[in-house]
Amino acid sequence: MLITRRLEFDAGHRIPDHRSQCRHLHGHRYAIEITLAGEVIEAAGRPDTGMVMDFSEVKEIARRCVVDAWDHAFLAYRGDTALVAFLATLPGHKTVLLDAVPTAENLARIAFGLLDPAYQDTFGNHLRLERVRLYETPNCWADATRARA
Numbered sequence: 475m476l477i478t479r480r481l482e483f484d485a486g487h488r489i490p491d492h493r494s495q496c497r498h499l500h501g502h503r504y505a506i507e508i509t510l511a512g513e514v515i516e517a518a519g520r521p522d523t524g525m526v527m528d529f530s531e532v533k534e535i536a537r538r539c540v541v542d543a544w545d546h547a548f549l550a551y552r553g554d555t556a557l558v559a560f561l562a563t564l565p566g567h568k569t570v571l572l573d574a575v576p577t578a579e580n581l582a583r584i585a586f587g588l589l590d591p592a593y594q595d596t597f598g599n600h601l602r603l604e605r606v607r608l609y610e611t612p613n614c615w616a617d618a619t620r621a622r623a
């Protein structure tokens with residue numbers, strides 16, 4: 475069985491060497507969809523019986539590992555030295571430094587790496603993270619999967 479939970483957040487970014495608009499500082503209303511695979515828990519009396527994982531728990535883990543850190547942050551490539559230096563001049567600014575340029579593809583891959591160890595199989599139902607889909611706009615998204623993360 476597959477289940478998916480969607481969360482949304484706002485963040486700024488730029489793609490420093492982009493040939494067009496995206497090298498300018500701008501932001502997106504991002505969406506992240508987390509797909510988990512596992513067996514449905516069948517244990518009478520448990521609050522999560524009939525579920526792969528309670529959607530609220532999926533959300534809490536996603537918030538703790540990714541969304542709370544990225545929401546209203548500027549997602550900056552560590553190697554984008556001009557931008558990193560500028561952001562450092564803003565007192566208390568919420569900046570997240572990344573080891574890769576913040577494209578949808580890289581953000582999906584980074585989020586997959588952060589989330590994968592957090593979704594543990596605690597009930598013996600073979601729970602595992604299957605896919606992270608990261609929407610940069612409603613029309614553009616990237617999928618990081620276990621095979622292609």
Ligand SMILES: Nc1nc2c(c(=O)[nH]1)N=C([C@H](O)[C@H](O)COP(=O)(O)OP(=O)(O)OP(=O)(O)O)CN2
Pocket residue numbers: 489495496576577578579610611613614
């Ligand atoms: N493969 C990728 N291509 C692009 C990415 C990306 O992450 N992966 N990112 C961008 C820019 O960040 C840009 O903000 C999005 O660009 P664009 O396609 O121009 O989006 P629009 O806002 O114009 O979307 P419309 O639906 O066309 O209004 C660029 N490319």
Ligand SMILES: [Zn+2]
Pocket residue numbers: 487496500501502610
């Ligand atoms: Zn963009």
